[in-house]
Amino acid sequence: MKSVQQGFTLIELMIVVAIIGILAAIAIPAYQNYIARSQASEAFTLADGLKTEILTNKQSGTCFKDGAETASETAGVDNIVGKYGTATIATSTTATTGCAISYVFNSTGVSDKLSAADANTIVADVSENGVLTKGDTTTVDAAYLPQSFTAAAAE
Numbered sequence: 001m002k003s004v005q006q007g008f009t010l011i012e013l014m015i016v017v018a019i020i021g022i023l024a025a026i027a028i029p030a031y032q033n034y035i036a037r038s039q040a041s042e043a044f045t046l047a048d049g050l051k052t053e054i055l056t057n058k059q060s061g062t063c064f065k066d067g068a069e070t071a072s073e074t075a076g077v078d079n080i081v082g083k084y085g086t087a088t089i090a091t092s093t094t095a096t097t098g099c100a101i102s103y104v105f106n107s108t109g110v111s112d113k114l115s116a117a118d119a120n121t122i123v124a125d126v127s128e129n130g131v132l133t134k135g136d137t138t139t140v141d142a143a144y145l146p147q148s149f150t151a152a153a154a155e
Contacts, residue, residue: 032111032112032113033113033143033144035111036111036113036114036144037143037144039084039105039110039111039114040114040122040140040144040145041146042082042083042084042085042103043082043085043087043103043122043124044124044132044146044149045082046080046082046087046103047087047101047103047124047132049080049087050078050079050080050087050088050089050101051101051126051130051132052130053065053078053089054089054097054099054101054126055126055130058097058099063089063090063091063097063098063099064078064089065078083109084105084106084109084110084114085103085104085105085106085110085120086103086104086106087101087102087103088101088102088103088104089101089102090102090123092123092125092126092135094125094135094136095125095126095127095133095135096127096128097125097126097127097128099125099126100123100124100125100126100135101123101124101126101132102121102122102123102124102135102137103121103122103123103124104120104121105120105121105140107120113141113144114140114144118139119139119140119141120139120140121137121138121139121140122138122140122145123135123136123137123138124138124149132149133149134149
């Protein structure tokens with residue numbers, strides 16, 4: 001009589017579980033880095049809106065809409081609130097225009113890699129032609145920023 005196998009042996013199941021565990025150990029950190037990078041990209045989307053404001057305001061000699069030397073903090077004028085943080089027009093000592101955009105991540109609802117107090121700010125200096133370069137006070141790890149943004153600071 002022939003013996004028919006009815007299921008999997010314990011060793012076969014253990015091998016499958018081990019393979020899944022190894023794949024998960026590789027995939028989870030890569031996914032967390034992907035999430036952090038995608039959340040950091042919001043800063044540059046919001047900065048585009050503020051960049052236009054800055055270049056328009058510079059015709060009046062200041063970075064800010066109200067003509068003052070500091071931000072009025074009026075939503076949609078000198079700052080834009082996003083899902084993961086807030087972008088604000090700021091002054092800069094290194095930008096040729098004297099203007100920068102500061103993006104601060106929220107303390108909750110954001111990747112742990114971006115919400116820590118010592119790694120939650122992206123500062124982008126705005127040049128005369130609207131190019132954003134990495135500001136000196138950026139605290140977000142360069143691994144989560146676009147390569148073109150981090151490379152611009154090295155030039």
